[in-house]
Amino acid sequence: DLVLLTGASGFIAGHIVKQLFEKGYKVLGTVRSDAKGEFLKKQYPGFEYEIVTDISTPSAFDAVFQAHPDIKYVLHTASPFHFQGNDPEKELLIPAINGTKSALSAAHKYGVNVKKIVITSSFAAMVQYPFNLSDPNFVYTEEHWNNITYEEAKTDNVLGYFASKTFAERAAWDFLEAEKPKFTITTIQVPYVFGPPINDIGLKNLNTSNQLIQGVLSNSGELELPGEPLLYVDVRDVAATHITAMTNAGLDNKRCFSSTGVANNQLMLDTLRKVRPQYTEGLTNVGVPGSFDAANYVKFDNSESQKYLQLKYKTLEETIADTADRLKELAKAE
Template sequence: MSPIPVPSNSVLPPGSLILVTGITSFVGGHVADQLLKRGFRVRGVVRDLSKAEWLEDRFEKDYGKGTYEVAHVPDLSVKGALDESMKDVSGVVHLATTLLFGPSTPDEFILPTVAFAMNALESADRSPSVARFVFCSSTASAAMVPPNTHITVTKGMFNETAIEASRRPPPYDPSHAMVSYSASKALAEKAIFQYIAEHPDSRLTVNIVLPEFNSGVPLSVEHQGYPTSAGNLKAVFEGDYTTAKFFPPLHYIHVVDDALLHIAALLHPGAKSERIFSAHQSKNMNTTLALFRRLYPERRFMEDDPTEGENLAVYAEKPRATELLRWMGKDEWTGMEESFKELADSLILVESV
């Protein structure tokens, strides 16, 4: 299979070695896959080798021997843990993070996320071969938008409300996890920008991608299941109301579009110290149910929630994200129907096995 061409003005040529942390995650697997499709080599950082063996088999089968290799790093919070992994690497996409969707303290959630980010950034900066560094954040780093609230989210916004709320004393209930998640990403971003400001002679170009709600099918349902946002769509399709309502109304993005924006942040010559917002179209549980009812009239779905609101946020930087997506060769964002149908069809396929 011939590689997908990359733009001629890409700052890194195909064949370059790219380090991807969090490679076994929903987004991480797709970032690696899209890089390999374009002729790049990938070194995947994994904390547990046993959970990542399938990636080696999958990528060797699809792209050939020598295109993918593993770096075993059990604890990314240890300073210098990634130094050896950076050898001969041209670019880094850092997706590894902490996810604790239960009662947790700020120290358990926030400190590791910031430590992961800064250790990866500092190791990349120490490596003479690394030219580009991309950090995967979240739109929640900028703002968590209450339903039915009109707000324009800009590139200069940080979620100070979540940062302050994350510091309140215990007890912590499960809802505090979203506060901690938002604060962890905001504080990690702030630490990254502070590092850039304090190291003006650094060779690194650093960009940050802020996704919202990823839809689509994981690279391997067998090995990854339906994590996080994919699990939320699965819950809506299957009638698991509690899990379906875990996320508030949000903007979705197809996971491959999200992966392409991470790669654009890595390769685009004009992307420097940018926050790229990876969010396409507003959705909530009710609009998702309406789409599923129309696509699968033979199935019975749960009732709408009459109290559910809408996400009315507008992302001021969406035109920039659209421009970068098109630079990657994708003319349009993946539509909601195509995106959600892809996941639902995969669930029906599993049912039939």
């Protein structure tokens, strides 16, 4: 079965490609340059790719579906994830929203064999604005939607990113309702994704979420402790979630919240010192070890998605150990 993976060069997509090949799928990726496509082809000789330089263009994916009528599943991961730039609307909101619309409309118009579309959404599309993860009585579920307005989001990069995921996901559900396509949809809400990057990047181009782990790893006194609370999940679990959602009819036309736990810099540093003490020798900025208590923060309940995923989520210890090893390897290669 042929799977179209948009944004195949990305951090999360790197693990999706790997797991798709391990499961025997054929993979067609969209990337923004030949160099990124060729890198993946070298790793996986069966990998095919098409160039889609900008997902903001409304017809961005038309030619891809026209050229590949055998596409059965679509995993739409492409979307800008950064907090840089001068124009959040142009650089974050529009590409995210138009990218989702263009993938769906192209599949609807030309994807004669498309059965299922899985869209990488985010906890950003659920979190209540203004953000506060320090309320121990709040329980997040798939029912929650970020209530930020488009106008509020246009003024700030962080708000712009959070809203880009919110409005892009809304666009998907609106499309389903308005167009009644013959395929089904699942949107995956993931919080901060950590894990070893296996796409072709150097530390200079490290994806946004792993920069937090890099910050803990390269802490030479400046790391903010205890730091802000966040929800996290391992990239390998995120990849597996996408692939399960692709074929598990129980998740058809549903949101699927995939999250492991809550953490902050203190917990991540404590964990790093435990699992890889050799990386933190001589460190004096250690905060108050052992002071993190999940009871002080928001809770989440993803039992509805877990019914179908049946995923044994990786522990923070596994995630931090594997990520730290890989980041050290990348540092050595620079």
